[in-house]
Amino acid sequence: MGIKHDAVAVASARKRAATYNFQPGPTVKLEGRKLFRTQIARDLGCLLDVNPAVTSWVCMPTTLQVNGQPYIPDFAVFNDSNDVTLADAGDRHDPDRDIEAAAKRAGWNYRCVSREEIYEGCRLQNARDLLRYADYSVPLGDRVRLLAALDEHSSLTVAECMSSFREGNPMAILAAMILRGFLDVELDETLIGPETSIRRIR
CATH class of the missing domain: 1.10.10 (Arc Repressor Mutant, subunit A)
Structure with missing residues (x-):
């Protein structure tokens, strides 16, 4: 039942995100569908595209179990060292230790990128x-x-x-x-x- 619940949660979140048309439209390093939860998540995707250490990224890649509930991070980010990090845009919450712990249990690195980091500078x-x-x-x-x-x-x-x-x-x-x-x-x-x-x- 847990797996089925997670699959339904992922499908629902992806279907909802697919209806949004956040700008800019084009991407460079995205693999798969453009599925952005908010404009801030889209803006974080822009930064991933111009980060030379990032080789590719995927939207809404997996489900974590956080306090018994399915949780879908914004991105999986692949870097030039072959490491993978789950990443969230910071409009969702402040960095959450429960989410980080859930990611670690599932074998992932995790990072919440703050609103300030996304929007600071040029x-x-x-x-x-x-x-x-x-x-x-x-x-x-x-x-x-x-x-x-x-x-x-x-x-x-x-x-x-x-x-x-x-x-x-x-x-x-x-x-x-x-x-x-x-x-x-x-x-x-x-x-x-x-x-x-x-x-x-x-």
């Missing part, structure tokens, strides 16, 4: 701006020209990068290349602008 706004272009297809010629220019100059500003593009939307190309791991840009200090420095990731 990273989230930069991530949201970039993700508008996550589905953009980068023309081969433009990609090669920009990478060659960065090989020559080591770094360029956003404004200087614009002159490398001939075939597509310059800002969309730049954003897509950042999201796909070709380019490195500082996301925390200020909003991306003409003077922002761009470097190639080797």
Whole structure:
């Protein structure tokens, strides 16, 4: 009965989340369906997409038993060390030791990411701006020209990068290349602008 109860709880939560259309729509590292409980959970997903240590993430991945009740974390996050962490956006609750203990019993790491951490600084706004272009297809010629220019100059500003593009939307190309791991840009200090420095990731 417990397994059946958990399955019903997961199905119900996923069905409800599937009706929401939180923005931005595109993702980069998400595997599976987009299932966001709230806008804050969606915003945490934006940060996962621009975190270089995160290789992939999954929405509403499993059920924990917390005080005899099924509990569905927002995400399972896979990192470049092959570790997996269950993560919640902090609008749900303050970090809860019962949930952390339940995750540990089930063999998972667990983290509740506070609202303050999600919204502090410029990273989230930069991530949201970039993700508008996550589905953009980068023309081969433009990609090669920009990478060659960065090989020559080591770094360029956003404004200087614009002159490398001939075939597509310059800002969309730049954003897509950042999201796909070709380019490195500082996301925390200020909003991306003409003077922002761009470097190639080797």
